[in-house]
Amino acid sequence: MLDGFFGPDRRGSGPFLALICAPLLFYGGSAVAAPLFGAPSTYHVDGSPVSVGAIEIDRQLGLDLVIGNELGDEGPSVSLFLNRGQGSFFPERRINLNGTRFTLHAIAVGDFNGDGAGDFAVAVDDIGSTPIRTTVLVYRNDGSGNFNTAPTELALGGFFPQCLVAGDVTNDGVTDLVVCDGTVTAQGDPLGLITVLTGAGNGTFRIGSPIIVGSAPASAAIGNVDGDTFIDLVVADPDEGSVSILYGNGSANLFAAPATLSDSIKGPSAVLVGDIGNGGLPEVMVTSSPPPSQLLIYSQSSARTFTDPPAAVPVGFLPSAMAQAKFTADDVADLVILTRQGIELFRGTGTGFTLGEIVRLDGSDFDSLAVGNLNADNKPDVAAVSSLSEQLSVVLNGTNAPPTPGPTFTATATPRTMAPTPTRTRTSVVRNPTATRTATPTPTITRTPSGPGDANCDGFINQADVDGVITRIFVPGCSAADVNNDGRVNAVDLLLIIQMVAGA
Numbered sequence: 495m496l497d498g499f500f501g502p503d504r505r506g507s508g509p510f511l512a513l514i515c516a517p518l519l520f521y522g523g524s525a526v527a528a529p530l531f532g533a534p535s536t537y538h539v540d541g542s543p544v545s546v547g548a549i550e551i552d553r554q555l556g557l558d559l560v561i562g563n564e565l566g567d568e569g570p571s572v573s574l575f576l577n578r579g580q581g582s583f584f585p586e587r588r589i590n591l592n593g594t595r596f597t598l599h600a601i602a603v604g605d606f607n608g609d610g611a612g613d614f615a616v617a618v619d620d621i622g623s624t625p626i627r628t629t630v631l632v633y634r635n636d637g638s639g640n641f642n643t644a645p646t647e648l649a650l651g652g653f654f655p656q657c658l659v660a661g662d663v664t665n666d667g668v669t670d671l672v673v674c675d676g677t678v679t680a681q682g683d684p685l686g687l688i689t690v691l692t693g694a695g696n697g698t699f700r701i702g703s704p705i706i707v708g709s710a711p712a713s714a715a716i717g718n719v720d721g722d723t724f725i726d727l728v729v730a731d732p733d734e735g736s737v738s739i740l741y742g743n744g745s746a747n748l749f750a751a752p753a754t755l756s757d758s759i760k761g762p763s764a765v766l767v768g769d770i771g772n773g774g775l776p777e778v779m780v781t782s783s784p785p786p787s788q789l790l791i792y793s794q795s796s797a798r799t800f801t802d803p804p805a806a807v808p809v810g811f812l813p814s815a816m817a818q819a820k821f822t823a824d825d826v827a828d829l830v831i832l833t834r835q836g837i838e839l840f841r842g843t844g845t846g847f848t849l850g851e852i853v854r855l856d857g858s859d860f861d862s863l864a865v866g867n868l869n870a871d872n873k874p875d876v877a878a879v880s881s882l883s884e885q886l887s888v889v890l891n892g893t894n895a896p897p898t899p900g901p902t903f904t905a906t907a908t909p910r911t912m913a914p915t916p917t918r919t920r921t922s923v924v925r926n927p928t929a930t931r932t933a934t935p936t937p938t939i940t941r942t943p944s945g946p947g948d949a950n951c952d953g954f955i956n957q958a959d960v961d962g963v964i965t966r967i968f969v970p971g972c973s974a975a976d977v978n979n980d981g982r983v984n985a986v987d988l989l990l991i992i993q994m995v996a997g998a
Contacts, residue, residue: 529851530839531876535895536856537886539573540566540588543879544887545658548866549601549612552639555579555870559877561886562601562613569593572601572616573886576639581869581888584897588643589633592693595622596629603662604816605667607697611635613667615671617655628655628675634697648701652677652687661716663748663855665725668693672727674711677704686711686731688740690748707752717767718742720797721775726779728755737762737780741798755792755800760784765833768818771826771844779815780804781831789813789831791846797973807847810835817865818873821891832863836890869893896958 507801542564551558556577563571563975570591575583591598596618606613613634620629621675631645645712652675663670671691678684686708691699708731719726724742727749731738735866736757740749761783768779775794782788792800810833821828826842840847859882873891880887977991 508645529835531851531889531891532894534853534855534887534889535582535898537575537583537888537898539563539586539879539886540571541884542566542881543861543884543886544599544881545601545862546864546877546879547601547614547660548868548877549603549614549866550606550610552576553611556581556868557866559583559613559864559868559886560601560603560612561879562598562616564598564881566590570596570598570613570618572633575886577868579870579892580895580896581875582898583756583888589630589643591616591618593761595620596631597621599655600658602658602660602671604671606632606634606669607701608668608695609635609637611637611639613697614641614981615658615660617673617675619653619655620649624651625630626653628652628673630655630658630671630673630695630699632699634934646698648691648699650675650687650689650701651704652689656710656712657714659714659716661725661754663690663716663725663727663742664692665723665742668695672698672714672716674714674729676710679708679712679887684709684733688714688729703747705729705740705747705752705890707738707740707748708861712735713762713764715765715767717776719767719776719778720794722797722867722946726767728765728767730759730765730780732763732783734763735759735762737778739778739798753798756780756790756804761791763812763814764816766816766818768829769827770846771842773977777815779818779829781809781816783812783814785811787811787813787833788792789816789829789840789847805846805966807840807849809833810838810852815863815878817863817876819865821874830863830865830876832860834858834860836860837863837876837878855880855887855889857885857887859883860887 499615525669529680539561539562543561544564545562547560556579558577559575561573568590570593572589574587577583577960598616598618600617601614603612603614604884611698616631618629620627628650630648633641635641655673655675657674659672660669670693675687676684676686680900685706687704688707688711689704690702691962703960707729710733711729713733715728719739724744727740729738737755737759738752739755742748743750747870759780759782762780763783764781766779767776770777778792780790787809789809794800809831813831813833815832816830826840826844829840829847831838835852837853839850843851857880860878860880863876865874865876865879875891876889878887881992
């Protein structure tokens, strides 16, 4: 029913609806322009790709793509697509993670040691540790496109990392990393955590102290929101329906206490520190997932004073990611938003955005996008991945993407045994960062007559119950998933199950 609803669509069938609805889609008001992007090309990716980044890996023309896969043919993996030079990519190369230890959640790319060759980091749960904990794996490029098969492991205090973002948080010209995960109080209440891994410039990182933000932060953006000399963070928490700003203060802890931008956003799915082109302070942009899906634009009348309510722009169903770049030749930044419909381009007008076009993508459930110069023509292009369809889609600016090469791949040798992997969830909960850690032996699996904790009603409390709780959050199932008997199945029940399995 939504096909063609929001404007010109090269595969679409709704120009009439586009004309009817066009007045609703203008923020800043200009006419719908001719399509900018060409037809996409599609590549098969190792199972359940959930995160993509664009960076120069092998010093050839055009940026390369790095993709994190939750559950591939042989467990979690990272796929490398090296650019042929015209926006077409060589067959997939895989780096397999140790499936007996790690479940993958997100990746981030950057030049961690300043040698001009792109590196990447992976946020995982170390399910081989007791208790389960977030770990960031850092893979460094040897300068010619090859990566160390034994990555540096940085263990944090939480688990279920839902975001990993690379950027210069400390404003020193060196790439840092930001991780969203969480913890839980002794009473079982979830606490969200934001942790900054400060880059040293040589490919190593220092783990900072976690900052409590909400209950389950799932996305973060780096930028100078208030125009001072310090970098800030914007964090979205879908569980609480909130967006918070951590203002940089130059102290050893980097940030002041979180300030709430809004606590009444339904399902904030992505955040961005951007610029609509009006010459003022940056805007904070938030996509809201539940129908009606919207782009919310918070402008500042003065530093740290935001419009209330924000400007609201309708977007396609279930937006999951967004990025800003100058896609057109008018020197005003535009915006791309990834939705269930595909890639939506919103053209910057200097006072806001107006929908330009929608690029329909084959497949469904698109999770992540990356923007960069993929065909060496000095114009930004877009890549997107779908976990459900197990594919990468490449969309070029001003031309059709070249044909897709064959499906063969080259695998990098790493341990191949795969442990049971939890179903992916956007929820984040973990242990209290101030609590003393005491190692506890893994408990003997307990037989129970479908009591609390036996989320799949099989008579056992084990790793399968983690899957059962996550599934039950979205799909009705076993009543024992309500571990704490509060009438709801949510992140707290998930935590309690994991504690039972890990013996915490």
